[in-house]
Amino acid sequence: MSTTGFTLTSSITATFADHDIPAGPVLRAAGLPEDLFLHGPVTLTPEQFYRCWTAMEELSGDPELGIRVVERTSTETFQPPLFAALCSPHLRRAAERIAVHKRLLGPQRLLIGPGDELHLTMGWPPDPPPPPGLVVYELALWVAIARLATRARVVPARIAVPDPPGGTVAASWRDYLGVPLGRAAEPVVVFAAHDARRPFLTANAEMWRVFEPDLRRRLADLERAESMAERVRAALVELLPAGEGTTAGVARRLALSGRTLQRRLAAERTTFQAVLDTTRHALARTYLNRPDVSIPEIAFLLGYDEPSSFYRAFRQWSGTTPQRARAR
Template identity: 40%
Template sequence: MNRENTDLPKQRNINVQDYSIWPGWRLLMQDAGMQASPVLRRAQLPGDLFARQNVRLNPEDFFKLWKAIEAEGLSRYPDVPVALQIAKVMSSDWFDPELFAALCSANMIGALERMAKYVRLIAPMIIRAEQHATQTSVTLDFIDKTRRPPEVFLIFKLVFFTQLIRLATRTHVMPVSVSLPWTSDKINIDDPAYGQFFGTPVTASEITTIVFLNEDMQRPFLTENHKMWQFFEPSLRQRLADLDKMASTSERVHSILLEMLPAGEASMQSVSQKLAVSTRTLQRRLQDEGTSFQQVLDNVRESLAVHYLRNTNMSGAEISFLLGFEDANSFSRAFLMWTGKTPQSVRETPEQSAGNRD
């Protein structure tokens, strides 16, 4: 059967871990010199994907799509990184909720606030901006830390932030520093093209980060359009509400816990407040779905624990603190109960999944 003529899986509840595909992708790729058909064939996705409305892909298919974009870009422009090829043609014509919300803002500070609020419409990401004396660091994190997106997607987001501020201010703003998690040899972060685009070398780090001068963050956006934003914001708010309604309660709790746990918060009361329901209502809804708050919490803690053990050098005490345990011994006992393995054994054999129980 021709994969291009097949449909996406049957309609299901929206998963808060899904990524959105917007029709504007087709225009952007065409302007970048890439045809949609070969990209979708490489990704083994339907040939009319970019023509559909309200398409959301699970992480596996979304990552396959970006890897296909990377491969197609390399085949057509071997000397230009695909993220930079796309950046060359990025404009306000590419109607994407993230870009539109940002361009209507007064400056990059306001743009980041809006993107942080509505980013879940396009991806299970967390955007944070932390202002210091002279600089502002912008980090891009993911709700599900167990599935890291491909490097091509991460570098594209850093390119996106840089191109956005340049497009909106009509000024060639250069970030102070740029870094991202980098483990593969498919993307050469030492490529001079990246250094030329950003104006600074790209370095490896545990979290995707870009730093701008505060004066650049405050530069007025010439694209600011308050009236247009007032017209479109209700629709974006409704989409965000619909996303929450269509996701199951356990998925929403899972998502909230992934965001809250690293900050040391994991109580049912805090999650209930986030969901604007009582703890009794939350318990009942989870029970109706065949689970409980403790089960969801244990699943989140296990996935985060495996991530920290495999991808960081944090001690057991540090991990136990991030997961909300009183001490390292309590964490070790819980981990053994979840997986049948000790934290140390998982750290020493990272290629094995702690979730694969005997």
Template identity: 30%
Template sequence: MTMYSSDRIKIPAGFWTGLRQLGIVAHDVVRKAQLPITIISDPVVTTAQYFAIWQAYSDLIDDTAKGIIKLATSFETDHYPPTVLATYHARDYRDALKRMARYKQMCPPERLHIIEEGEHCTIEIESLQSEQPVPSILVGITLAFLLELGRRGTGQPLTAKCVEFSTHSIGDLQILESYFGCRIQLGTDFNRLTIHRADLDRPFVSYNAELLEILTPVLEQSLNEQVRCPSITETAMWIMKRSLTGGRPDIQTIASELGISERTLQRRLAEEGTNFKHLLTKVRHEQAKKYLADPSLDIKEVAFLIGYEDQNSFYRAFQLWEGATPLRWRTDHLDLNLVID
């Protein structure tokens, strides 16, 4: 059975062609990202490589805001991958956004959440990566394309109600506000687009029922296969997080919850380039930073929550991970947040 991993991201077939149309040479992007030149012909990359490509694109253009709008508006529909093509030919804007959110599950590293409430509809981007920050330009392109989808599909100059970025810098705000038709908020807790709910009922002039009849079954099959086959690494880490409090989950326990033998678990983790000890350390490290960011938890509680009965052992481990004590790390990060706020 094929295993899927959120660390493997498919590059759309027309991606490099689209950049070339904007005057951006693929080789320049790859060199800027410090990646092997052969990656241009590789249809699948890691999350780190994917983010590096987007950051390199951002670095090569004059202004991040300009880069966002150019890429969101310049791609021709014949360069859209099937997951996006199905949204472009949806019945109306609501149907298109729902399809986008559903099929985005096959395109890490983020997920879309749609909330309709009152007169507004909010589409929020949830990052599936806790270690690597998503490049601001990638977030911006995603939000811009969600509005662009509505504009192209309805044939109307739709505007947003509000756009929020968690970053504190996104380039020329005036350019972005002119494109979205609303105020841009920076440094928020979310990356999200808020639109007028009434626009969701607007029919798509690009609606193509016959094409959807062809695309939908294929996309649904691909989605179901992916959902049925999660990465063993991701699943093991999820179980570890549930099992950390007050103790150290062992490989026998995790293997038992997965319904496989210890040896099989070791083999399948090795096939995905990791091992049990590394995953446990990674989970503890991630959870430690998450809990330390909450000032209501004292250090002893944090140690317990990530499976350390001995507080001194937690201090030694955290010192190795971050080069600072838990208290020092918390103080530095809380002070940084106060400065940013």
């Protein structure tokens, strides 16, 4: 478990076996020891994790490997946070739970957009970029979860990635997803409101009560190891739409005094304002990819009292206006 790496268990070898890919050559091609999983869960850097995925694609000789992996999705291969999602009453609640616990699996962020439709945007570490096939797989996994839990062919309203595949791979993804893969600056999948609330046949409140304490404990362990800037950023994502993205609001969420919060950020050579600005900028880029959210609404979601304040800040961050950024 790490704030900067991807945590994998030995169950990943079952994925290799499901697709007749020997684990040893994959690890060797990725520059990792072949006995990597003999001693329990391991944490890989983003670069190591991406090399493993790329090695799987190359050694399988199957350009549609991501589709095959998604199609074989079952409860057997789920790690605890994902398995716990199946205990949820519906997809929206599952997404809310995963958004909280996603950090237990790797340095990714799941942003849930406003509105009745369920907008799920995936954030990845900025460098190096993830393999395009992995990005599509991560979004398609939400479709697999919805179908597995409801036993219905749930079709997303929209799904888009920065680098969609072409040719026969694109056609195969369209057949599986039910819609074509679009292009967007940030990976996003959207579900209709009725699908977001479609009851999960796997809902199990008792099982969730069993899982939740352990997940909560693991999150607490992670937060103790996490930087203060990362904790502030995560709190801001939740607090900004409510207009509480202030030093006092974040300090309350983190159970700290405002002075302690500022002192710990200073120890990391940053400030609350710097973290606030970078978080707002990242969220603004995500919201601008959604044509259904107006620019005044984006200003509100980022905690600005007036759209003009957002305009000035965005120009300072990016050197352009929100309208021009959206047009691009």
